[in-house]
Amino acid sequence: MSTPYYIPETNIPLPPVDADVLSTACDYCIVACGYKIYRWPVKGGKVGGEKAEENAFGVDFPVDPLGPWVAPNQYNVVLHNGEPHHVIIIPDKDTEHVNVLGNSSIRGGALAQKVYNPQTPTRDRLKSPMVRMFGVLMPVTWDFAMEIAAEVGKHVIKKHGENAYCVKTFSYGYMENTYAITKYALNSVNTANFTFHDTPSDVTSTPGFRDAGFDNFGPSYEDWKDAETLLVCGTDPYETKTILFTDWMMPGIYNGQRTIFMVPRKTGGIAWAEKNGGMWLDIQPGTDLLVVNAIARVIVENGWEDSDWIQKWVNNKWESSSGFGQGTRNTPWQWRTTWGKFQTAGFEDWKKWLLSQDEFAPEKAAEIAQIDVQKIYTAAEWMAKPKEDGSRPKTSVMIEKGFYWSNNTGNTQAISALGIIVGAGGRPGQVIGRAGGHQRGGLRGGKYPRNKSPEKLPGRRRRAMDTDRYLMSGHTRFAHVIGNTWIQSMCGSQSLAAKFNELTVQNPHQIHSFDKQEIIDTLKRRVDSGGMVVVNQDIYLVDPIGARYADIVFPAAGWGEDTFTRANGERRIRLYPKFYDAPGEAKPDWWIIAKLATAMGYKGFDWKNSNEVLEEGSRFSRGSRKDFHMVKVVAQREGKTLHEKLAEFGTNGIQGPVLLQDDGTLVGTKRLHDTARKLPVDGPSGANRLGKKLTHFNSQTGKCNIQKSPWSLFSDYWAWLKPKDDELWVTSGRINERWQSGYDDRRRPYIVQRWPENWVEIHPDDAAARGIENGDYVMLYSDRIPVQKDTILGVEGDDFSFTKLMEHGHIELTEAAITAVAIITPAVKKGLLYMDFLHTAQPANALSGRVVDWISGNYNYKMGVGRIRKIGTSPYKTSYRSMSFARRDIA
Amino acid sequence: MTKHQKPLDPALVEAINGPAEVAKTGKRCLMNRRQFLLTSGITTFTVMVALKSGPASAKVPAVVSTYERKHIGKLSELKEDEPLDFTYPDEGAYAESMLVKLGREAGGGIGPDKDVVAFNYTCTHQGGPLQGTYKSEDKVLGPCPLHLTTFDLTRHGIFISGQAYQSLPQVLLELDGDDIYAVGMFGLIYGRYDNLKG
16 A cells, blocks of 8 residues: 555455466576466456355365465456456465475565556566667567668677677576577577676686586475575575475474574574574675684584595595596686695595684684684584484585675685585485576577687686676677676676766767668667677666667567476476467567577577477487486377477476486486485486486586685685775675566565665664664765776786786776665674665665686675765655565564 | 365464464364354445555545444553454454554554554465564564564555565554544455455
8 A cells, every 4th residue: 555556455356167277387586486377368257256166276265374365466467369368376286396385485476467467567568679769769670670680790790700799698588598599699609708697707606516516406495304404605595585495494494403594684584593493604794715614624623524425425636636637628627626726635635724724713714704603613513513323413505696606716615615524415405505596497509619718817727708898898899688687787887887888879870860771880880980789688678778778679578478498496397388478579589589590691590489499409408407308208209299298297397307217207306416316227228318417426526526715815805895994895685575586576566665776784883873764865885896807818827816906907996876775773794784686776786896706707796895874864764655674584 | 165285284284273372262273164254234435545645645545345344442442562353344264453552653553643553463475373473672463473474564564574465454443532443454365355255
């Protein structure tokens, strides 16, 4: 009732018995709960009744707790085959996996509000291709827009080279689309100027996991429940992947699981876990590595490590080096082994190194991290101290972005070693992995041409191109941006925006014509003059990438508007069927790419539907964690399409990698690195692929590499960055209500009512010192946001260290400012400000340093500093219609 | 009897049945068909709600329906932070509601301090019971025993943290002298498809 347009309904129509029922999964977070869609025509005025025999749910109303209740936010009207239909979208009460009791988060719970309906705030969906003429984005036909994009694209590639054509794309927007996009960008265009939505370069998100041999998504959800001790680093799964918390971790905690959260902000899940015997490791940003290694140190000093596991599953000196030193193998793993900073000669060597690092002494680590040292000892006991009967606690480790986006390489190396010594990985309840962010919808249709990347580290190390720095240097002439904001989702976003503005809007060659050839010629002149053309492909017009900088806009179709396939955080592969008509001329991304690729003259893009794309792509999934190739083999045997076969699995899906058994049935994979799993003794039959990751780790030997994680590789940046004078840490993260769903949330009145704009949590002491109260408008600002510039060739070993970059003039200090609504809460650590990660209008990333982790090439998004001051009073301070200033950590 | 797909975890059943004092009332026993009575004396009227800081601060029709005007308490007898239970809009399933004097001005609040509000007790996520979860310090109902949602009673029952699909339904109040009347509702009550069909 609190926004001018949000008036809660007090009734909904029930689906009649003969309503269509479709199984699907949620569009948003990694957990991908199972849903059911009930659809029936508006025509005829038919609705279901309150008796079980009168409605499609088969239950009497009012329903029981956990029953198929329909909140008004779960109802909408759509066009299906051109006719208005009612739709109700609620969690699947029959599903046997993921959201077992038919639970859902608030995000998925309101899926019905995301579907296009011109009577709702979704009315601004992109409905036709547009070309910017006379400064305005004008609707045009597909052919008109495509020809311009293709002609200019061809010109750029021919005259300025493949690397001048950049593709910046989502990595998760369903396998049919990502296959088409990567086939086009990496195979056809063959550009190294390519990356995904959340990183400036196409590099691994968790370098330490990769080196140790851990898959990011090896564990099953059941493992998180069965762990007796669970260390969660850099996330509260209740605040993000909520069903993982409520349906898997909460039952674990009820069963006595001791859960440790290492994160600087206390949230609802942490407060609840603490009340039920858990612990909060309230570190200050960037100090994770010290605390992890201090815990490891206490463990080895007490001899609590899992010696049997280490003996059997950790590489010794010879195994660590096996496969290396035999000519140039240009892989990140080899760079690191030749670097000498990480590789060890096995457990004893690692232990010697660990004990020799002064900053890992618990007292020292606790002092820098600003935590009670006793928590380090307690964590070590919980994770590794054998029980009275001599058995070990089953310990698991979960990490996410608060952790690996703070000190990307260092933190992931440190946690891998800690995981190894407590025996996490490869056994029920004893696992290590990521909790996840977006769903896993990537399918590679081409190989990244690393040798075309200009990014060269010392030695033989060539790294994927940093697309932000390449653009800042003026080399990118054509930016093809698919389903992401690019600018606000990268670090130091305001200086990045300024460069986009210079290369597009401020370039003298602007379209002042309706003639197609003149438009093409103008844009060619623009790119030849050093400017840039932007093509943006999305479901909504995003500001500024689409609204201000794009010359051509392609309207995309999304969830429910075509049939797609995707996996979740335990590799569960499911079909997401089309259930209603996409708005206007909007088309799925694979269709747009196919049309563009064909116009550019590339072959192999003549798919008729999304099933054909997936059937072509399935073989490229072989050997990956979501290998589903054998599903296609069986589908063909049975005379079905791949999509039809996947539909048979419903919301239960099937966990990759999928194997075909001798009796003709398909079997999924509960967990990767499953050391107890028995595979056929006589090897794979038919097209089956029995990859190493099924029963071993992803390393050269199948055993884990235990690696060093030196603080010194990061400490210079951390010491330079940490707050000075009246500065505070400015970090950011996610909140349950808008996570992996930001593109829809601004169009959901209920969510807009809760979070009308970005906000900042501030500790009461810091607020009092600055005269800030709940509901005040504040300005967060800084004049020392470090921005790494130049694409340089590394020669000396430390050329890419922050200290050397600074010395050599490759770091520029920039200014930025963002506004927010202040929320005073003791739930954040003193000295720290916490904002929502990705608000397009008030992006927290404006204040985070644009300096990549110098080993991996990832940004450390969580590391920012700034000042804060009151600029006035927000309307939310004194009215009751919107926002809430109550604390989120009530248990 | 409504359909149950699978046996429920006993811990979950206990959570749904609510705190011991609620379970004793028998109103929330999961496995029993709820008894509900049709109320008599239903009148039809339009509830007018002032959206105070709206563009025109106009009164808009919130609900046109047939809610009973029900006497639920006396202002002079309310003690700060001591919720008073009542049922509304009928005696049926999920009608249990609470009336509370928050001691802090609240959206939709009545009385001289605009701090008396009333809300339905059932979580608008999956039907968890919120009886006995009032937190006086923060003016909050919750966390829900099922999935931990919390609701801000000063702001029309908006969720603070958690999963609820909509704000907690607010019972609209009228003050006549010292008498407090429930006169309507904002938001659909959990479990129902229509507030007036319980």
